[in-house]
Amino acid sequence: MASNPRVARAPEGNPLLEYETGGFWDEMFDAAESPRSHYAALAGQLATLSSTEVARRQAAADHSFRGQGITFAVNQDPNGIEKILPFDLIPRLLLPEEWRRIERGLEQRVRALNLFLADVYHEQRILADGVIDPELVLGSRGYRRELHGLNVPLGVYTHIVGSDLVRDASGELFVLEDNLRTPSGVSYLIENRRVLKRTWPQLFEGYDVRPVEGYPQSLLEVLRAIAPEPEDPTVVLLTPGIFNSAYFEHAFLAKAMGIEMVQGQDLFVDDGNVFMHTTRGRKRIDVIYRRVDDDFLDPLSFRSDSILGVAGLMAAYRLGRVSLANSVGTGVADDKAIYACVPRIIRYYLGEDPILPNVQTYLPVDADDRAYVLDHLDELVVKSVNESGGYGMLIGPHATQSERDEFALLIRANPRGFIAQPTLALSRHPCWVDDHFEGRHVDLRPFVLFGREVVVTPGGLTRVAIRRGSLVVNSSQGGGSKDTWVLAETGPQRAGR
């Protein structure tokens, strides 16, 4: 018994005593149910606390989020409920050596994907060389013919990337998907840290955690670096507005960077330049960090019913008068069918093996894969290639027969529209549930910035599937999040923070 520190150090009512890993890979505990070495100090902290104490801190953290209005709107009810993203107090820890691998792996991936984007919008060598079926690329909904032949500043298309990593039952990390259009969540990454420091500073004792506060400044540097005119460019953030679920994040980032947050109605295009209406008359804009999807950016080029965008913006963009982050047309590279090709893309452009593996992916567009997928729907996760946020998804083992039959029909009708992957037993992490700890499945979304160089913020948004047994971590589907600590190279012994 004495060998188990959870038991040895536990007073009455220690909330970790009852915890069970349930046979999953647990981020905090090893197979023998002992804390992993880097979690030992944290487990020691938790062991000294009673359930009421943990509950009190949890309530304080929730209050802090609500008071700051760190909320998102799922239902578009003007009077209605703004929800806080459920925040779990117990941080997720990453060892420095594992983080180094993640960092290198993401840099490799993002560089390769940008070479891929430059290629498919110019010479299309990768298609000519037969490495990827042209139909997959040119038929993708994210492919924008308007971009063909256009040179973007620094040759970079995806300035902000959020890739989702998961760990399977063996503890191996995989990339589950890349978000190359307008990834969100970074404000929660930063706020989670701030709130945890405020509500439970003692947890940080004995840990040297790498700070995440630098993200907005790094982002601003990237945005300034892509300006058409290098002299003191005017950078703005374009938000769809207050009813967007990520509105808090838009305001957060604009404020942290000291730039204007604008809406489509604030902007207009005149003679190929983009301006905003200000109290001092018009002001020219050089760079737009847009959090509006391609489809809504410019009613003249894309969806004509969009009131979120700016008429003529694409013309200004094509003339090089204004830069957009991310560039238009990056959606082709996070099409889930293209995702399956990323290892090939890395090998093709960089001549390297992928550092971070992909999850095994079947493309029903291929006849053999399709047959396999239709035969094994009860084991697979099927995803629509164009959806995100956990929509348009079938989790085979959790689905009913009629749901599986429905997806089988959909796949037969439109094989290009879907991919399938084995159902991963995602790793779990202890989470505070009502009045005790329970394991919940988690993933990790680190954020990668790419301007003159690639910068990966040391941390990430650990998303939590709040419902017991659920594998869906998306905030729109009731997921929550945790603070994520990347431990400094000096190891956990150095005191203070």
Added chain:
Amino acid sequence: MLCRVADDIFWMSRYVERAIAVGRLIDVTWHLELDAGELVDAGRAFWMPLLGLSRDGSELADDAPAVPRDVRHFLSLDLNNPNSLVSCVRSARAAAQHVRDSISSEMWEQINALYLSLIAPQFSQDVDQDPHAFYRRVREGAQFFQGLAESTLAHDEPWNFVCLGTYLERADNVARLLELQAHLLNADASAAGDAAVRWLAVLRSCGSAEAYARYYSLRVEPARVVEFLLLNPVFPQSVRFSLAAARSALTSVASAAGTAPNSSTMLRMGRLCARLETTAVDEVLEEGLRMFLWDVHGRIDDVAEQITRTYLRDEARPSHVVGVDRAALIMAAQQQQQQQQ
């Protein structure tokens, strides 16, 4: 600064100031009713005139409350009344949310916390059980917000729009309050005792009773109250002071925007201020307090309209030259007329 942001900051500040005025008015009326003891009409005389404060007056016809408690709730809690206390705070908070990147986090968190406290379930009980504490809490919450704006915003453009909104609104509110009580000036002598109490209440509802006492060291007399609230140059709740402060903010806005000092907005603002600076209280009463206040209202609305068009909408601006051109046309027309005669 974006026009849309300036617009929201302007209105955010107006609504916060309006919430303070509404809260104070209800609180004071409540006290007045208590002072009056047992009343024949259960206090209706005190509460009914408050409904006249509603800005467009239209929504009163059908569902206007007839019982004092209902009037109080209508003015405090009713979300269908756009000028109720809660509506004001909600509007201010909504505007703040639209511009939360342009105001300080402290300001946003304060207005958000105030709003959340008002929609909490126990809140409508507080209004009945401990009204004074309730109104005081809301007022202080709003004043705290104003203090945070003063101390956490750089005193540049956004701040100027905060001042512009706050002071125009205050001038408007105080003028409205005076208008509400103007009939007391004509009250017959037998009711004079009551009238003194009412005028004291008017002072209190502008948070001005103590300042008045210091300033005059004299008993409350209607003409002095009018002079104090309307024309005092140094007390921040007076109409004249508020308009001078709004004018100073407008001057800063105009010079930052490169608008000519003799733009039509500045001219109208200047005329409005001059009206209060160059009129004595006896002249006001001679003209008729109501007439005078109507005139002031009209001008405040006019200035607000001009500000909206020039700074909050980025509409094309008639330049100074337009005025000169117009003057030339007028001169030519006059000469023509003279020749015809």
